Amino acid sequence: MRSVKYGETSLVVTVFTELFGLQGYMVSGVRKTAAKGGTRAGLYQPGTLLDMVVYHNGQQALHRIRECNWLHIYRNLYDDVRKNAVAMFMVELLQKCLRQPEPNPPLFHFTEDALKHLDMAGPVVTANYPIYYAIHLSHFFGFRMQDSREETQDILDLREGEFHYEAPGHREWAGPEVSVPLSLFLKALHPDSLAEIPLNRDQRRKILESILLYYQLHSAEFGEMRSLPVLQALMD
Numbered sequence: 199m200r201s202v203k204y205g206e207t208s209l210v211v212t213v214f215t216e217l218f219g220l221q222g223y224m225v226s227g228v229r230k231t232a233a234k235g236g237t238r239a240g241l242y243q244p245g246t247l248l249d250m251v252v253y254h255n256g257q258q259a260l261h262r263i264r265e266c267n268w269l270h271i272y273r274n275l276y277d278d279v280r281k282n283a284v285a286m287f288m289v290e291l292l293q294k295c296l297r298q299p300e301p302n303p304p305l306f307h308f309t310e311d312a313l314k315h316l317d318m319a320g321p322v323v324t325a326n327y328p329i330y331y332a333i334h335l336s337h338f339f340g341f342r343m344q345d346s347r348e349e350t351q352d353i354l355d356l357r358e359g360e361f362h363y364e365a366p367g368h369r370e371w372a373g374p375e376v377s378v379p380l381s382l383f384l385k386a387l388h389p390d391s392l393a394e395i396p397l398n399r400d401q402r403r404k405i406l407e408s409i410l411l412y413y414q415l416h417s418a419e420f421g422e423m424r425s426l427p428v429l430q431a432l433m434d
Contacts, residue, residue, distance in 0.1 A: 200293060201242045203229070210260065211242050214292065215250070216306045219299040223252065224260045241266055245275065245285040245313055275317040283432045284316055284327050287425045291332060291413075294420055295339050305338040315389040325402060325433055326383075326392040332409045333383050341416040345384035352377055356412045370415060372408045380405050403430060 200212045207230040228238045251265040343359035351361035352374035414420045
């Protein structure tokens with residue numbers, strides 16, 4: 199979810215929904231201070247899981263939200279600065295990949311579960327989480343890397359998403375310092391297993407940068423990740 203201020207009291211929010219895919223909504227008066235103090239704008243933070251009743255008008259780009267409440271309340275995702283940075287990274291990455299408003303329930307539930315697991319994660323799992331989410335997210339957009347690396351295949355071709363014995367004839371590839379641990383993430387089917395992949399900060403940085411280059415090569419107009427510098431600074 200992304201929100202942009204509109205006028206003095208309203209928001210325009212972009213929401214990835216289970217039934218309608220990526221949609222835009224006008225939320226009027228949500229930034230107005232309530233009688234009991236505070237505003238409802240806190241509902242529309244990036245990564246929130248909401249239960250919404252909406253009005254859709256096929257003739258307009260922005261729709262209306264009739265009712266909106268928390269679907270799930272995180273324990274510490276917004277209080278833990280590292281987890282919050284990871285969530286921001288996940289939301290930005292997802293939004294860069296979503297191009298059309300078509301529904302995609304498997305992708306929706308994957309991201310929903312990923313955010314819930316991040317909320318409960320320990321320090322090592324949290325540190326590894328951006329790599330895990332980025333690797334498995336690519337599956338839903340048709341360019342997931344192969345996960346059948348053999349023991350001596352130490353080169354990862356980032357154009358093809360395949361492991362090789364020798365470097366290809368172009369510059370978009372990664373050596374064993376990236377390819378070997380990255381192959382473990384490809385086989386990690388549940389966040390809990392991330393605790394068993396010990397990496398240092400430099401390794402995580404190189405792996406994540408290689409994955410984002412892979413996205414740039416396979417997703418048109420991907421561009422740069424604005425949340426990446428903040429994520430890397432907090433993880434350091």
